Amino acid sequence: MSISFKGKVAVITGGAMGIGEATARRFADLGADVAILDRDRLAGEKAALALSGNAKRVEFYECDVAVPAQVENAMNSAAAAFGGIDVLVSNAGIQRYGDVVGTSEDLWDEVMAVNLKGCFHAAKYAVPHLKKRASGAIVVVGSVQCFTAVGNSAAYVTAKHALLGLVRAMSLDYAGNNIRVNCVCPGAIDTPMLRWAASLDPDPEKVLATCDRMHPLGRVGQPEEVANAIAFLASDWASFITGTALMVDGGMLVPTGGMGFQESGTGAAAKK
Numbered sequence: 001m002s003i004s005f006k007g008k009v010a011v012i013t014g015g016a017m018g019i020g021e022a023t024a025r026r027f028a029d030l031g032a033d034v035a036i037l038d039r040d041r042l043a044g045e046k047a048a049l050a051l052s053g054n055a056k057r058v059e060f061y062e063c064d065v066a067v068p069a070q071v072e073n074a075m076n077s078a079a080a081a082f083g084g085i086d087v088l089v090s091n092a093g094i095q096r097y098g099d100v101v102g103t104s105e106d107l108w109d110e111v112m113a114v115n116l117k118g119c120f121h122a123a124k125y126a127v128p129h130l131k132k133r134a135s136g137a138i139v140v141v142g143s144v145q146c147f148t149a150v151g152n153s154a155a156y157v158t159a160k161h162a163l164l165g166l167v168r169a170m171s172l173d174y175a176g177n178n179i180r181v182n183c184v185c186p187g188a189i190d191t192p193m194l195r196w197a198a199s200l201d202p203d204p205e206k207v208l209a210t211c212d213r214m215h216p217l218g219r220v221g222q223p224e225e226v227a228n229a230i231a232f233l234a235s236d237w238a239s240f241i242t243g244t245a246l247m248v249d250g251g252m253l254v255p256t257g258g259m260g261f262q263e264s265g266t267g268a269a270a271k272k
């Protein structure tokens with residue numbers, strides 16, 4: 001049996017670029033009809049166009065996951081256009097920096113609204129559609145920071161930790177509907193978000209090289225490698241897996257001492 005989403009409909013938030021775009025491509029390649037929900041209209045339309053064709057159907061719905069009415073509208077529009085929803089990939093997220101003193105009220109609220117409440121909104125308006133099917137799957141894109149922390153990222157780390165609680169709560173609430181809910185936890189992945197974060201430093205290439213060394217596999221991950229894990233968790237191959245978190249981190253969380261230890265450059269096990 002190989003993984004197939006033929007006849008299934010997948011909704012992917014933040015699907016215009018990065019991990020979300022790679023996930024949209026993977027689901028379309030595996031036979032799903034795909035709805036990309038993203039606030040970036042230009043990038044979203046471009047991605048949907050690029051991924052469509054050859055019997056693949058990928059549509060873009062403009063939507064800010066922090067705004068409940070927009071999420072409800074986009075989710076209902078996608079369900080109406082495709083005839084239902086089988087899979088939700090809650091991926092949209094933003095990276096912001098600051099310790100609690102340096103984090104303004106507005107910045108804290110922005111991160112929570114997108115990274116945490118955005119997932120709540122997506123699930124809230126997708127689940128009624130998933131319930132209409134005999135089975136369904138939700139995959140939330142968390143982070144290694146669901147389990148650990150880096151400095152100067154108080155809001156981001158808090159939101160990612162909370163996402164794991166939401167995943168576990170939903171896995172119980174919807175197990176009776178045969179809706180499985182899981183989380184993928186990426187290490188550093190080469191996306192526009194990572195490139196943007198590196199660009200904040202005067203020496204972005206040095207930051208990216210440090211990111212490579214943070215992973216025992218000796219490199220950052222590719223968006224497609226996260227997309228593969230998401231597809232697995234959403235597929236029948238994961239039919240007895242719910243309420244769990246799958247690390248997609250090149251071994252980052254294995255070494256004792258965590259990320260701070262690895263940032264000193266000791267994580268390059270793969271280069272030995």
Ligand code: NDP
Pocket residue numbers: 013014015016017018019020037038039040043063064065066091092093094095114118141142143144185186187188189190191192193194
């Ligand atoms: P990117 O910034 O590369 O892509 C994210 C996409 O989501 C963009 O199109 C972005 O639009 C969109 N988006 C952001 N906020 C919203 C919103 N409020 N409503 C709708 N769409 C939105 O991010 P990545 O692909 O790197 O990250 C995807 C997920 O993976 C995030 O949850 C992130 O936290 C997580 N992750 C990423 C890691 C990495 O190293 N890249 C590591 C671990 C986790 P716009 O450009 O307008 O912001």
